[in-house]
Each structure stands twice: as C-alpha cells, then as structure tokens.
Amino acid sequence: MTLLSTRGLSRQFAGLHAVQDVDFDLPAGQIRALIGPNGAGKTTFVSMLCGRIAPSAGEVIFDGQNVTGLPAHKRISLGMAYTFQVTSIFANLDVAENVALAARRHLRGAARVRGAVDRALEQVGLADRRDQPAGDLAYGHQRLLEIAMGLVQAPRLLILDEPTQGLSEGEIEDFVDLIKGLSGETTILLIEHNMRVVMASADHVSVLNFGEILAEGTPDEIRANPQVQAAYLGSPDA
C-alpha cells in the first residue's frame, strides 16, 4: 500500500526551479532515504509534503487523500510528523514538557501523556535529563530530543530532516539502531548526508538533483549508479 505519493510536485522561487515535476511514491512501512547534493531541493520537497510551504504546481496524496490544500497542522493530525533540519525546540521549557507538547495533541489524560513521554525519552536515551531546560542540553542531545518529539506522536509517516547532523559517532550508531527498530511500525522518510547512516538504515533510496529525481533503488544499486556518482563527485567530462 502506498502511504504517500506526489504527482508533478514543483516549486519555484523567483524563477529558480527548486523542485521540478517530482513523482514520488512511498509504500507504508518503508524506510526511505532522500539524498542529494547541497541545494538539490530536499528540504523544499519535504516542506511541501508536510505543508510548511505551498507547491507552485502538483499534488500531495497522503493515505489516499489529496492533502495539497490542507494547512500544516491538519496534515500533522492526519499522522505526519516532522523534525526540523535546524534544531527547533522549546528552549526555555523542560525536556519532558517539550515531548509532552508533542504527545498531548493526540493523547488525553496526564497519566497517558506521562507514560508516552517516558517511553519516547527512554528510546532516545534522554530519560535522565527529563527535568532540565531543553536549552541547556548539548547540541547532539537537542537533536535526540527532536527525534523523541517525533516518535511520541506515533506518526504514520515520520519525516526526519538531517537528524544525525551534529551527533557523535556513538550517538549515530544508537540512532541507526533506533531507526531499524522502528522498521515495520512506522514509515520513515529520512533526509541524510551521512552515507553510512543511509546504507545501514534505509530500505530504499531516492536521489534528488537540481530539483528532480535522478535515481531510485536499493542502497547498493544507488551506490553503483554512475549518474549518482557524477552528481556527487562531478562528472568526468565536465
């Protein structure tokens, strides 16, 4: 079953085609990595999926429903969750309150919320820091907090925009384990620069270049694809 698809999705900024005519299908339960060189349009593309910016043309279909015209908060309540590329948390609030805010939208009752918050903090390894102000956390821990805020929503589609940026080697390994553990429960769309993370965690990879889908396939196919290598390293005849 396809959970998310786009047809002809495009976005221009003052004449620049940031994303152009993208047809994209994401089956339920899959972990999909979205990769591409800087400026390829990855963040613009996922921002259109979750409604942060409106497309110039095309449509987004989530779970069989055309959501192109829906505002972001309605898409989130349909079961999307989004973590920001640049860390975005409630710095003055406690760690637990950050996660609780993410949980309360779909959970009622203080006890249930508390249970879900504890589980999510446990999953990312921040349980012992629940009463600290989130702004006092180290950068890597703030990234993990964002992921916990995504997980606690029990989303059907979790969109992670460069989640491992700024994480230490050890934290990255834990992150890969965490993502693999979610395999089958949640559909994940992962924007990622770290190829080791992509190879280790993704079922399937889509490559975006100059706003268009350049290639799609398994991690091994993508690694062997000469076009992808050219996009990343520059083509020999350029």
Place this chain on the structure above:
Amino acid sequence: MTAVRKSLLLHGGLLIVLFGLQFVLPAYHHGNLARIMVLASYAIGYNVLFGYTGLLSLGHAMFFAAGMYGMGLGIRFLEMSPALALLAGLAAGLILALVVGYLALRTVGVAFMIVTLMFAQALFLTILYFGKWTRGDEGFVIQQPERVLWGIDLSDPVNRYFAALLLFAVCLLVSLWLIQRPVGRVLIAIRENQERARMLGYDIFAHKLAAVMISGGISALAGAVYGLLFGYVGATFASVQYSIFPLLWVLLGGAGTVLGPFVGTLFMFYLIDLSSALTTAHMLIAGVVLVAVTLFAQQGIVGELRRRFWRWLP
C-alpha cells in the same frame, strides 16, 4: 512538596491575606487595595495574551472600556440589573475580542501592536463621537441605587472590597488553571517557538484567537466591575493611557507569571502614591524607579524571583 501544592499554597495564601487585610487596614489603604485588586484583574487579562502567548497588544483599553460601557450603558438606557449589566459588559468585551482578534491576528509583531492600537483609538473616538449617549470625556455617574447587587450595596466600602477580592480571586484562579491545562501549555509553546508548535499539529490561529478572547473577556469583566464598584463610566478608560498601564504593570511584576500582574499593579500604585506625598515631581521618582527595575530585574519582580529562587513558580 510538589510544585502544584506549593503554588496552591502560595496563591491561596495571598487570597487569605487579602481577605484578612480587610479587617486591619485603615480606610485610605482599604479603598486603594480594592481599586488595585480590580486593576490587577485587568492586568491578569493582559498577561494571558502578552505574558503567556507572547502577543503584545497596545490597545487593551478597548476591552476594559467595552466592559465598562457595556455595563454602564445597559444600566443607563436599558435599566438592566447590575448582574445583567455585568454580563452585558462581559459579552461586549468578548464580541469585540472576537472581531478584533480575527482581524488583527492576520498581522504579527509590530504590525499587531499598531493594529490593536488603531482599533482602540477607533473605539475611543467612537465613544467621544456618540457623546450624546456616552457623555464623552465627562462620563456619567452610576447612582448608588443602581449599584445594589442581590441586595448588597456595592457603594459601601466593605462590600466593595469583597466584590473586588472576589473578582480578583476568580481571575487569579482562572489564569492559574488555564496555564496548567493542555490549552494553556500550547499558548506558552506558541510564545516560545510558534513554528515548532505549528509543526506539532496545533492550529496556531485558533489558539491565538482563543487567547485574545480569554484576555479580552477578563479585561472587559474587570472594566465592568470597576465601573460598577466606583460608580463612574468615562472615556478616559478607553484612552491610550489605559492601554499602556497593564503593559507596565505586567512588565514590572513579571510577564508570564501568575502573581506578576498583582505585584506590578500594587508596586506601581504605591510608587506613585508615596512619591507624590514627597514631591510634586513624583513622576520623576516613579520614572527613575521604573528604569532601575527594568535594568536590574529584566523579567520583572516575580520573574526575577522565579529565575533566582523558585523555579516552580507558575
């Protein structure tokens, strides 16, 4: 002791102290405190929007005045009972808040400040324009017989004090309750990081509109009660000055703290009162003290206490 219990003890304690003061205060301060409690209720309303939701309005006098005139005109022309007139004042404030909120919330930041200021000026000028009914600047008096609520004469100082305390207690407890409810936590989240709150699936516009209505409703109720307790309705209460006052009170006392509005109102009232006993240049003393507080206690008096000593303060 949990934070919830501590905060109940603190706020309950304040209400008990205010109740007890009634029996020991000399007449002059007794009258002052009644006035301060009503004005602090207005500040509590302002704080819901400014302190907790992070929206700076420069036009809250329009809600205070809407409540006051809704009540006053109801008594003067429709011969309403005081209870009904208070409800009319509250309703006037809520309707105004719905309309103004719906329009003004399309703007953000400085534009929001200007738009609210303009709406308040429009209401102020409207009150002057219809001077035939509102008596404009001069205002009108609500006669003693019209101020008897359920057999209780509100022009009597003791009754007036209790009525002011009742209003203040209700507003204080409502604001305390609100910010501990999920909806109140979302308002704080909007203040802290609006885009993040939106991407957690919260309808920002609806929450802000609710905040404007709660804030405007409390302000209007305070305005209606003020007019009824002190027997006067006038256009001064719709002027810019009365939009700036709650901002100052809340900033001084501590924006985004439940007790801040009361502390700020009390502080400012007595600052002006005491300094005017010393010199005719009392606004100079008041001004210097205000500058000092903003320099050395940037989060206001209660905000500073929270930062330094009691992190649990709501």
